[in-house]
Amino acid sequence: MLHTLSDRDPITLAPVVRPHCESRLLHALGKAPDASSNMTPPLRQRVATGTVLLHEGAPARHICVVQAGTFKSAKTGDDGYEHVLGFSLRGDLLGYDGLANGAYASAAVALEDSVVFTLPLRQFETLRHADAAFDLALQAALSQQMSRAIELAELMSAVAADARLARFLLHVSARMAEQGLSPRRLRLRMNRREIASHLGVAHETVSRCFSLLAERGYLLVDNREIEIVDMDGLRAHAHCTRGPAEEPQQGADPSRPALTRSSANGSRSRWRAAAAA
Amino acid sequence: MLHTLSDRDPITLAPVVRPHCESRLLHALGKAPDASSNMTPPLRQRVATGTVLLHEGAPARHICVVQAGTFKSAKTGDDGYEHVLGFSLRGDLLGYDGLANGAYASAAVALEDSVVFTLPLRQFETLRHADAAFDLALQAALSQQMSRAIELAELMSAVAADARLARFLLHVSARMAEQGLSPRRLRLRMNRREIASHLGVAHETVSRCFSLLAERGYLLVDNREIEIVDMDGLRAHAHCTRGPAEEPQQGADPSRPALTRSSANGSRSRWRAAAAA
């Protein structure tokens, strides 16, 4: 169930070359399209769930921009442990870490069916010098990426596991909002183990923290479907550097009965939140 | 004891404008100097220990390149907790995270008397387009920075505190080696609290881990003077994702008596390592 793209032939699944792709690339990078597309258009490439788009350690020959979908960036240690560095959405660059050493420093794996623009490095350089708009968009994307790296470093810093998870969810929520989606209803593309690896905790702990945040009344949890019902509460919980968020009054708020036990019964009430008892 | 540079007048301490500074900048960025310096030279600026070179949240008007010395990048939370994001040495860029949002995402503070090149953003853009060598050097530095960010994210990931410290020391060692300095004798420019913040642990834990690594015979520790005496052992200790490095035989190796108790007696034997008892 895990496809891989050969390094020699990175366009394996469904290469679709379209006119005006460059404008779309610029759009994906967050800039208004530029009419001066006199370059050969970049390749638009579909990537199926589970596909390894970039292999860690492989010679870096391409730079990719996520146009749709979700990727995880991961690095596998000598002991086989996979460390998830981050998740990439529309507009994010993949493979840029390969410029320095000529080889990708991390792998990129599609977590859902996705679409990327693929630029050979040579074309990448050419584009940068020929198209000012592209260069600016790139520059901005890079800087953004850098701030995001900082933000994510903060996420993993000296806090309790539940606060980390809260920050992670707020981060995801913010990115959803950036793309015009609902910041409250999240559909996580990654499993618990990947979240755990990203946050630097055990996957069981992630599970427990989801339960805790649900108990507190901040979330409704149904597997990967998350609904944030108390954004401020979640934010408060995320802010506490240490300790359980300065005495949350009582364990569970009686005024907010909230549902419990995932998938107890049918249709819509599969949410997990707090035990009424 | 904490100087700050005004945002309006960033050249406060000892502005020294020299000819051919651009070549030196390129050199600092890791590239061979280019003879075609027809630009106004960037400003070379001395920064005293403790000076805040870039203020978090301040409008981003400059990009700096570290020419000599050490800086810490830090972000202060709403609760006043300072999170140390990383340490910057010669060739590293400071302030690049400000390009995206127009304001610096993190502060940069000198940990020792240092020297930086300061480029106004406008000049920065001009330089990039006019000087291909500069642009390439910048690109490489950015990519390097990105890989470094990944590396550091790895450092903080799901491992025990002692392994984190081991990784951190190996990281510092490698950077020292990059600059032609000894990879074994390290002179840390940051205090325990800053290391702790960077690693995401309590500063007491850092202290204890130093003691542990010294006990194991990997290090000699005298405050901020560190000597790595068993690089392979340290590396092995850093590699273990979890657990105390698969049974280190016994607590202390009798064949390596090693010194103990810092500053017990005079001259050179102030190293701390293992209790002989």
Add this chain to the structure above:
DNA sequence: CGTAGGGTTGACAGCTTTCAAGAAGTGTGG
């Protein structure tokens, strides 16, 4: 229908944090 993978929860050992105190280093002023 059986298997495999994902998610949740419990129990316990272990590590880390926190609180507290002491030792050592640094800088200032008398």
Add this chain to the structure above:
DNA sequence: CCACACTTCTTGAAAGCTGTCAACCCTACG
């Protein structure tokens, strides 16, 4: 030069949280 204050570093003890091991439920899939 010494005393003093302040910061940094180290160490101890107790409490808390997290990791590990294990079991269970559910869904997807062959």
